[in-house]
Every structure is written in C-alpha cells, then in structure tokens.
Amino acid sequence: MSLAFQAEGLVKRFGKTTALAGIDLAAEQGTVLGVLGPNGAGKTTAVRILATLLRADEGRATVGGYDVVRDAGDVRRLIGLTGQYASVDEDLTGTQNLVLIGELLDLRRRDAKARAAELLEWFDLTEAANRPAKTYSGGMRRRLDLAASLVGRPAVIYLDEPTTGLDPAKREDMWGVVRSLVNDGSTVLLTTQYLDEADALADDISVIDHGKVIAHGTPAQLKQIAGGQTILVRPLDPARLPEVATILGTVAGREPESPGRGVVTVPVDDDRAFPTVVRRIEDAGIGVMELSLRLPSLDEVFFTLTGKPAVEVAA
Ligand SMILES: Nc1ncnc2c1ncn2[C@@H]1O[C@H](COP(=O)(O)OP(=O)(O)OP(=O)(O)O)[C@@H](O)[C@H]1O
Ligand SMILES: [Mg+2]
Numbered sequence: 001m002s003l004a005f006q007a008e009g010l011v012k013r014f015g016k017t018t019a020l021a022g023i024d025l026a027a028e029q030g031t032v033l034g035v036l037g038p039n040g041a042g043k044t045t046a047v048r049i050l051a052t053l054l055r056a057d058e059g060r061a062t063v064g065g066y067d068v069v070r071d072a073g074d075v076r077r078l079i080g081l082t083g084q085y086a087s088v089d090e091d092l093t094g095t096q097n098l099v100l101i102g103e104l105l106d107l108r109r110r111d112a113k114a115r116a117a118e119l120l121e122w123f124d125l126t127e128a129a130n131r132p133a134k135t136y137s138g139g140m141r142r143r144l145d146l147a148a149s150l151v152g153r154p155a156v157i158y159l160d161e162p163t164t165g166l167d168p169a170k171r172e173d174m175w176g177v178v179r180s181l182v183n184d185g186s187t188v189l190l191t192t193q194y195l196d197e198a199d200a201l202a203d204d205i206s207v208i209d210h211g212k213v214i215a216h217g218t219p220a221q222l223k224q225i226a227g228g229q230t231i232l233v234r235p236l237d238p239a240r241l242p243e244v245a246t247i248l249g250t251v252a253g254r255e256p257e258s259p260g261r262g263v264v265t266v267p268v269d270d271d272r273a274f275p276t277v278v279r280r281i282e283d284a285g286i287g288v289m290e291l292s293l294r295l296p297s298l299d300e301v302f303f304t305l306t307g308k309p310a311v312e313v314a315a
Helices: 043-050 072-078 094-104 109-122 138-150 168-183 195-201 219-225 238-252 273-283 298-306 310-314
Strands: 003-014 017-028 032-036 058-063 079-082 156-160 187-192 204-209 212-217 229-235 264-268 288-294
Touching: 003 043, 003 187, 017 032, 017 043, 017 058, 017 187, 017 204, 017 212, 032 043, 032 195, 043 058, 043 156, 043 187, 072 079, 079 138, 094 109, 094 138, 109 138, 138 156, 138 168, 168 187, 168 195, 187 195, 195 219, 204 219, 204 298, 212 219, 212 298, 219 298, 229 238, 229 273, 238 264, 238 273, 273 288
Parallel strands: 032 187, 032 204, 079 156, 156 187
Antiparallel strands: 003 017, 003 058, 204 212, 229 264, 229 288
16 A cells, blocks of 8 residues: 555644644545644644645655645645635536546546536535535535535545535445545545544544644544543433433443433443443333443543543634
8 A cells, every 4th residue: 555645744833822832643545634722722724734835844744645736746746635615616517526627637528527417416515506505504515615626626625614504414425425536546635523424424533733743543542542432321300310321331341420400321342332231221211312432532632642522622
C-alpha cells in the first residue's frame, strides 16, 4: 500500500495565532482519514495546505507523491475539495454549476452534462436541478458543493465538515456517498467535530487540538481512550432505578452513575454487555422508556485526553 497523502511537521501561523503547531497526517490509498477536532483546532488550515490553497510556514506535504508547493498543479489534478463554505455560483442552476465545472476540467459538454445529472441524482438534487442555487436550502447548498468537488472524479477527496448543517437523514445519505467514493478507490480526508461520524466512516482518526495531533488510532482505539461505550437506561418507573443500577453494576463490573434524574449509565468495554443488560431488565419485568448504547462523545474523548471539555479547549 502506498500513501495517498502525507503531511509532516506542518506549522502555520496567522499573526500571533499558531493555527498548526507541527502536525503529521497521512492516509493509505483507498482509506478514510478522519481529522477530528473542536472549532479552531486547525482542521481547515491543514486541509487548505494539502489542497495547495495555503502555504505552510514549516514542514512539507505530498499528495500522490507530489509536493503541494513545488508540484501544486499536479496535486490539483488529483484532488477534489469541498470547502466548509460553498463555492457554487448563486445565479446558476444546480445543473449549470456542475456542467460549468466539468467544462473547466476539460470534459466535453455531453460528458459534463451526463456527469452533472449523475451527481445531482446521487445527492438527491434532481428535482432542484433547474433552479438557481440561491433558492436552495442550506443543506441543498452543501450537497451541491460536495457534488461540485466530485465532478472530476478525484483520486483524493477532502471533505471539510461535509455534514455540518444537514438533517439526520441527509447525513446518512452523505455517509453513503463517502462509502461509495472509497469503494471506487478514492482516498478521503474527512474533517468532523463528531466522533460518531468519524467512527462510521474513518479507517484511522487523528484527533487535533491547538494545531497538534493529540491522539491517533482506529475508531476502536480512540473509544477505548474514553472508556469504550456507555449503556444508558431510563426505567418507566423511577422507583425501579436502584434495581436497574444493580443490574448495570453486575454486568459491567463497575459502579454505575446517575447523570440525570431517572437515568442510570455505566461505561462498558465488552460488546456483549448490552444484550445481557437488555435480557436481565426484561427478566426482572422492568419497563423502560429509554435504553441505549452510545459512543463516548467528542467531548468525553477530549476530556479524557486533555482534562478539559472540547468547548473550553477550543476557546
Ligand atoms: N486566514 C486566517 N487569518 C487569521 N487567523 C486564521 C485564519 N485562518 C484560520 N485562522 C485561525 O487559525 C486557527 C485554526 O483555524 P481553522 O479554521 O483551521 O480551525 P478549524 O479546526 O477548521 O475550526 P472549525 O471547526 O471552526 O472549522 C483558529 O484560531 C483561527 O482563528
Ligand atoms: Mg474548519
């Protein structure tokens, strides 16, 4: 396997702000690297350097073996970039935007039209294809922007917070799109603030904070840092909370907590704990209003890594 992109020791300062303080990022071809971090962590800055849009003060980066500074033109041919802020022309329709980009990429008009139609279909924009982009909702704009970055079938795709502002259904659709891109052999750099998104899509995750990589690993390794998954139970009858707590304590082998009224939670390391809890609660005849197995949030991962909540870290 060879690396699709690699950044080593990137430093970027904006005046007194150090946006990147020496970060390393890399992904094997055909994989997804999740870059996870709170607001201001340096995600977009790193993407812009890898996309040749910004020059690092120190360090180096290559995409497909090409240097982002010396061989910027070669790099641009390999990448698709979706900015956090949409790059489409407001007055053009969805179709016109995509056809225009196709033509700028030297596709023949017929091929550009076919590609535009295919992408609009993919992103559920066919019905809005002939309306000017300025009439699109925020979520539609994000999808059009993503479609725009894929017109040229890039080998390496940067998705900078692609699901921010999308409703849950569209978010799932977007995850499907990312998976198909990777199935087709593309490599994806995905920045996100959501651990569940990185977990669903990424092969490897780099957690960044203050322009530094503070943790790197597979999603499973990262979750372990924050204590694996958490089971949460809310019994219908609050009087039965102590019984629920006893069941959770026995199954998980550690003391459960009560984070809110009427709820009890316990962290678990073992995938089999959840079905066991469900069975025991049923056997005890306890009705439940809420019963879930959830990942640690980005906040919890951050808290474990830095001793501070993500919001505070970002400030
Ligand atoms: N052009 C710029 N001029 C001055 N400061 C900048 C510039 N671009 C980024 N910064 C600063 O660099 C730091 C990193 O910003 P960056 O946009 O990379 O963060 P991010 O992780 O993408 O955050 P978000 O989740 O909010 O998109 C921030 O403190 C930001 O204010
Ligand atoms: Mg950003």
